Amino acid sequence: MNLFEVYPLFDLEPVKGSGSYIFDGKGNAYLDLYGGHAVISVGHSHPYYVNMIEKQLKRLGFYSNSVINGLQTELAAKLGELSGYNDYQLFLCNSGAEAIENALKLASFHTNKEKVIAFNKGFHGRTSAAVSITDNPKIQAPVNQNHQVTFIGLNDLNALETHLKTETYCAVVVEGIQGIAGIITPSPSFLQSAEKLCQKYGALLILDEIQSGYARTGKFFAHDDTGIRPDIITTAKGMGNGFPMAGVLINPAIKPSLGMLGTTFGGSHLACAAGIAVLDIIKDENLVDHAKTLGDWWLQALAQIDNIKEIRGQGLMIALEFDFPIKELRKFLLTNERIITGSSSDPKVLRLLPALNIGKEELIRFNTALQSALNQLDSIAAAEI
Template sequence: MSYLFPTYNRLDIELVAGKGAKVKDSTGRSYLDFIAGIAVCNLGHSPVPVKKAVEEQLNKVWHVSNLFQISQQEQAAKLLALASGLDAVFFCNSGAEANEAAIKLAKKHTGKTKILSFKQSFHGRTFATMSATGQEKIHSGFGPLLPAFEYLPYNDEDTLAKVDGEDIAAIMVEVIQGEGGVNPGKETFLKEVEKKCEELGALLIIDEVQTGIGRTGAPFAYQHHGLNPDIITAAKGLGSGFPVGAMIGRKELVSTFSPGTHGSTFGGNPLAMAAVKATLETIFDDDFLNGVKSKSDTFIRSLKEKLEPSPSVKEVKGKGFMIGIELETEAKESIELLRNSGLLTLPAGPNVIRLLPPLTVTEAELEEALGILIETLQAHETEAVR
């Protein structure tokens, strides 16, 4: 009997040690980890600079609450502001909390109530962020959702162009839909989203929870497209595995979140901020990001060359180290076979194998993963023919 709610379909594996892109389970078996805590361990497992920073903070103070000045917050917030081009940061504990903050800020600042998002989006599992998510499977069983959300088809510029209304506070969008299938937004579509926000007097909220913090080879994925968001949200890779989230916004919004309008007991605590600062100082380095871009471009090109000719593979898609291999059939069995071969991957929707390696993954490890993918998918095809 377990004393836990069965909210997760857990594998019968316990990972007990990790370094870089390699992990070991409780039986001593090693794996190449291309899940990375679901895009969390961007610096790999047990990164030395982050471990050192957190250990130093552990010997000072762990928690003081936001009743007091916390200089570590200012230091981490400055790094996020400089990298994003925005101005102010609210720290919390997760991506869902960051998106909650964004929803509240947009409604309060504009005085409007409606928020548009997109089908197959994912923004979290709290009631507001679940309501913002455009997936029926996330909504099922919870009764009426919050009413002020509407879902538009993703990458559909024609439908978006027809949107009108005076009560739209914001449009909320992922540059690449992660949980929805690793679906990259077309630049023309993303530009149309930005244009529509200007037309409606609505705020542009970009959910960078999975795509941010170097995952696509830039500090944030919207920067590949020259977008100018009003609010962005970040979490996952922000603290190298330490629970932390952030909402980042323009200076025009600062006065709207005045004292008492929003808060978090644990958000921005000194331990989390030590992890964030050390993580960002490493990832937001130009040489580091150029390395991510170079390695990932080569890897995606190799995946396309080796896998797309296969009859079982529909498409290789994504950007940076956020990659989807879309199959003609369900991905569940292939993911299991890959795991049995020593490569940890995860699904994104029913037909997509998602690859989210640490950004520090080596070229040798990428070659190893490529070999496992080719061999496993080809063997699966042969078995299916039989």
């Protein structure tokens, strides 16, 4: 049986990881500045993380959500403390798309409405409802096309109010930072006004912090300094550091009903052990502040590199936009410099999403390699003219 082709693959098979590096079967080390789509939050094979999972596996790996699981309670308490959402409720599931599915379901149950406002260039997942609010027709099959979804421009308050005033929308769904789009940030004033408009017209504000959450931006959530309190927050990616895990943070005003939500594997004993380990490491290693301090330095250092059209981002969630497609640049960095970087839906934007505990020396290495790569690629291009 052959594998169903999903992504174009680089000629690299990692067999081991340590910190901000992965290794191929020949022992070659690659600097990982992408973390497998921002998933590796506390580094590959962090000793504390590995120990927590090993210890839990020896005790109990899984039982269903029909029994008490004290690890879920511990995880919820620690997440509430670090995020500042102690009073919210937590629903645990397996992936960002699943978190979005459940957030939309909650909003529709709570408001008894069915329409949703989403944003141009937004990405929320590939499952049925999640992909229907994702602005990418290439991944929407006919069965996923949902005429209850309205797409508007990010930061367009007039369009937002025009639709919300019909009072037919259950939710407005916006990313804390649009990641796949190339690190596009909603303005604080837009989020503040969106919260007020949702309250005025009876819709729920859902903040998708799946990629931008968990200290990624130098705040626990990207929206933290806006002063808003979303009705629902979705999180995933770095939550389990590679172990499939996601969560929905739910305003206490939204009352649960038994059977409203459910999951077989979500919040399993092993998943919770991974999630607790991640939160412990973020707290003990002060990774929120580290991401901000190092990210601020990196943004300034990147500004000294020639031939970058625009630099965007916060903390360790950074985009570099160029005047040319970055496919060959990524390939050059991987092959010649052994550095892994990310792409975006914009073919000219390079995404950088390293582990939160990466050191400055790794970033200096990248900056040097990037300038060298740009110089060489420029020479190659000039020779071909």
